[in-house]
Amino acid sequence: MGIRKNQATLSADEKSRFVNAILQLKANGIYDRYVRQHRDLFFDANAGIHETALFLPWHREFLRRLELDLQRIDPSVSLPYWDWTVDRSLTASLWGADFMGGNGVPPGGAVQTGAFAFRFGRWRLTVRDNPAGRVELTRAISSGATLPSANGVQRVLTRTPFSAFRVDLERDIHNIVHGFIGGSAGDRSSPNDPAFFLLHCNVDRLWAIWQSLHPTDAPFQGDGRFNLNSPMQPWDNEISPPTPARVLSHVALGYTYDTDRGAAMTDLTVGAPIRQASISQAGEVDWYRFTVPAASTYIIETQGSTDVFMSLFGVNSQNTLVTEDDDSGGAGNSKIVSNLSAGTYFVRVRHAQTTGTGTYGISVTGTTQPQPDLVEIIVNGPQIQGNIAAANESDVYSFSATQIATYTIVTSGSTDTFVTLNGPNNQTAFISQDDDSGPGQNSQIVRVLTPGMYFVRVRHYSPTGTGAYGVAVQRS
Numbered sequence: 001m002g003i004r005k006n007q008a009t010l011s012a013d014e015k016s017r018f019v020n021a022i023l024q025l026k027a028n029g030i031y032d033r034y035v036r037q038h039r040d041l042f043f044d045a046n047a048g049i050h051e052t053a054l055f056l057p058w059h060r061e062f063l064r065r066l067e068l069d070l071q072r073i074d075p076s077v078s079l080p081y082w083d084w085t086v087d088r089s090l091t092a093s094l095w096g097a098d099f100m101g102g103n104g105v106p107p108g109g110a111v112q113t114g115a116f117a118f119r120f121g122r123w124r125l126t127v128r129d130n131p132a133g134r135v136e137l138t139r140a141i142s143s144g145a146t147l148p149s150a151n152g153v154q155r156v157l158t159r160t161p162f163s164a165f166r167v168d169l170e171r172d173i174h175n176i177v178h179g180f181i182g183g184s185a186g187d188r189s190s191p192n193d194p195a196f197f198l199l200h201c202n203v204d205r206l207w208a209i210w211q212s213l214h215p216t217d218a219p220f221q222g223d224g225r226f227n228l229n230s231p232m233q234p235w236d237n238e239i240s241p242p243t244p245a246r247v248l249s250h251v252a253l254g255y256t257y258d259t260d261r262g263a264a265m266t267d268l269t270v271g272a273p274i275r276q277a278s279i280s281q282a283g284e285v286d287w288y289r290f291t292v293p294a295a296s297t298y299i300i301e302t303q304g305s306t307d308v309f310m311s312l313f314g315v316n317s318q319n320t321l322v323t324e325d326d327d328s329g330g331a332g333n334s335k336i337v338s339n340l341s342a343g344t345y346f347v348r349v350r351h352a353q354t355t356g357t358g359t360y361g362i363s364v365t366g367t368t369q370p371q372p373d374l375v376e377i378i379v380n381g382p383q384i385q386g387n388i389a390a391a392n393e394s395d396v397y398s399f400s401a402t403q404i405a406t407y408t409i410v411t412s413g414s415t416d417t418f419v420t421l422n423g424p425n426n427q428t429a430f431i432s433q434d435d436d437s438g439p440g441q442n443s444q445i446v447r448v449l450t451p452g453m454y455f456v457r458v459r460h461y462s463p464t465g466t467g468a469y470g471v472a473v474q475r476s
């Protein structure tokens with residue numbers, strides 16, 4: 001399976017093979033077919049390749065077809081992606097003479113360096129927006145737009161549902177990067193600039209990252225005009241035309257990104273020494289699995305100087321969130337202390353910042369103390385006084401819902417509490433969590449609950465915070 005790598009990490013040989021395969025595809029006329037398809041469908045309302053739900057699926061299919069054509073020329077070639085939150089300047093190796101070539105030069109903005117410079121005779125724009133347009137590849141790098149920042153990309157990756165993510169990724173990120181390159185890359189025939197494919201490869205990668213960050217969200221939503229099963233032009237006359245449904249998984253299409261989480265799940269053993277690992281590429285996600293032999297309190301924590309973010313899933317499900325933590329371990333480390341029932345649990349570790357990388361250690365330890373008897377909160381009874389006496393302490397309470405009704409779990413006092421609600425009848429089945437929805441900095445969760453036993457965990461919002469609080473449950 002081909003691995004799409006960050007272009008900044010390509011060897012000289014990999015760059016030259018990519019450039020040569022593109023030149024051969026141009027020489028045999030196939031490359032210009034792609035340019036024509038993009039140009040002709042750009043504003044075609046029936047095709048809808050921009051400003052519609054098809055934006056991401058269509059470009060995924062488009063890139064994959066070109067990549068397969070390149071691999072027919074050189075099987076070692078995969079599309080590289082350009083992470084513009086890192087490689088932001090004209091001096092980046094991306095624009096080197098051995099790769100994409102440099103900026104355009106006035107007057108006219110024709111590129112002068114690299115294999116795609118018109119003056120070297122192998123790159124003439126035969127498909128143009130305007131028949132009278134220039135035949136040279138042109139660029140006006142950074143004269144029009146400023147590249148999206150890591151924070152900007154991070155913000156877009158947090159957007160849900162898919163429809164909101166797609167709009168922001170297309171308009172606030174993708175469009176701006178086209179404008180940043182300028183020249184040919186700003187035209188409907190923008191694939192005339194091979195950098196188009198590195199740009200769109202990163203857009204495609206961001207869609208894959210978004211999917212992994214939001215596993216419970218639909219990976220695609222239709223928009224009333226196009227849906228999961230809409231055949232996509234210009235391939236709609238094929239016997240089995242591509243549709244959004246057919247391109248939802250990039251791995252199923254036959255490629256991965258160097259930032260994908262490893263297919264392998266690493267097993268952790270409770271009580272074993274710290275295991276060293278690393279987030280070597282921006283966006284990388286590491287998965288671990290461990291087995292809890294008997295109900296007890298377990299501590300999952302990271303070590304080192306990397307600011308990681310950890311999520312715990314289970315029991316026996318990689319999709320059921322138990323809890324998440326950023327910095328409770330101090331110095332950017334994550335620490336989850338949780339009362340777990342017997343079964344298999346899953347831990348996901350990523351960097352707290354989208355573009356962050358670094359090494360870390362991870363361990364799971366069990367405590368030998370028996371689980372303390374839980375203090376029960378009486379529904380509609382008096383509030384219970386609690387106290388976070390030490391950093392990282394959390395208190396767990398139970399309450400019994402005897403009828404289907406709306407229940408309000410609320411804290412009181414001047415301590416900034418953070419409350420997690422789990423249940424029913426399962427201390428690790430996550431329902432909801434809240435920081436400040438109550439009065440002041442108090443927490444409040446309002447939920448309709450079915451009969452059963454529920455569990456309320458109270459901790460301080462700050463990993464180092466302490467203080468007294470009250471907690472109560474009201475039924476209405």
Ligand SMILES: [Cu+2]
Nearest residue numbers: 174178190200
């Ligand atoms: Cu584009």
